[in-house]
Amino acid sequence: MCCAQSLKVNEVIRNRRLSLVRIISCQTEGCHLIDDWLKITQSLWQPWCLLCEQHQAEAHGVCSGCLADLPWLTAAHCPCCALPAAAGQLCGQCLQNPPAFDATQAVFRYDYPVAALLHAYKYQARLALAHNFASLMAEKLQLQTPVDCIIPMPLHRDRLRMRGFNQAAEIARLLARTLSVPVALQDCERVLATPPQVGLPLRQRSRNLRNAFVCKTRLDGRHVLLVDDVMTTGASLHALASCVKKAGAARVSCWVLARTHTN
Ligand SMILES: [Zn+2]
Numbered sequence: 001m002c003c004a005q006s007l008k009v010n011e012v013i014r015n016r017r018l019s020l021v022r023i024i025s026c027q028t029e030g031c032h033l034i035d036d037w038l039k040i041t042q043s044l045w046q047p048w049c050l051l052c053e054q055h056q057a058e059a060h061g062v063c064s065g066c067l068a069d070l071p072w073l074t075a076a077h078c079p080c081c082a083l084p085a086a087a088g089q090l091c092g093q094c095l096q097n098p099p100a101f102d103a104t105q106a107v108f109r110y111d112y113p114v115a116a117l118l119h120a121y122k123y124q125a126r127l128a129l130a131h132n133f134a135s136l137m138a139e140k141l142q143l144q145t146p147v148d149c150i151i152p153m154p155l156h157r158d159r160l161r162m163r164g165f166n167q168a169a170e171i172a173r174l175l176a177r178t179l180s181v182p183v184a185l186q187d188c189e190r191v192l193a194t195p196p197q198v199g200l201p202l203r204q205r206s207r208n209l210r211n212a213f214v215c216k217t218r219l220d221g222r223h224v225l226l227v228d229d230v231m232t233t234g235a236s237l238h239a240l241a242s243c244v245k246k247a248g249a250a251r252v253s254c255w256v257l258a259r260t261h262t263n
């Protein structure tokens with residue numbers, strides 16, 4: 001927390017303490033003061049909205065106003081890759097080159113402020129956000145058929161060493177607990193450290209990711225749920241889904257927090 005934020009929080013707490021003192025010292029107003037006192041005491045311990053920091057969080061760490069303004073993925077989209085498409089119809093890209101995964105669901109479009117939250121989560125290690133992301137995914141996304149296991153997008157060990165945690169694995173662990181589905185954190189490994197893929201065409205990205213993953217177990221006949229924070233071109237999820245299907249998986253679904261609008 002920066003100094004300005006810290007000062008703001010201290011000021012709010014000080015004002016609320018003053019309100020408490022005023023209420024306690026005023027004995028003539030009857031029993032409703034006890035209710036007020038309880039409300040204020042409770043409010044001291046409720047978290048603030050992580051976006052506006054001005055209202056109390058009501059769900060998923062944000063206040064109701066900020067929650068309504070989030071870039072929800074509400075427009076009709078392709079059931080396979082979650083790109084905009086006619087409702088329930090596969091997009092042209094999935095018709096021409098079907099990806100290895102069978103379905104994709106995303107909570108948000110990859111826009112502000114979700115993009116900023118994800119940046120803070122990954123690059124400023126605000127790990128607690130994993131709880132908010134996982135609760136949003138568990139509440140907003142629905143599985144068409146039950147899954148047998150969850151596999152998070154693996155990080156290459158060099159990247160893991162640098163970042164200190166795998167952002168997809170943190171979300172997947174929490175989701176697994178909520179959905180009561182086992183999570184396989186070690187079954188798939190990223191064995192190829194790919195250079196940054198930003199700006200590369202999809203075909204080039206897919207070529208770079210060929211053989212990037214290995215699956216160390218058999219998944220015969222299983223329905224596997226792949227979890228990642230963001231889906232951009234879908235090349236990484238396609239490569240991981242191919243690997244999982246080679247290991248025998250019958251169906252692969254993808255859950256991501258946010259999806260970019262275009263590939
Ligand atoms: Zn808010």
Ligand SMILES: [Zn+2]
Binds near residue numbers: 081090092093
């Ligand atoms: Zn599609």
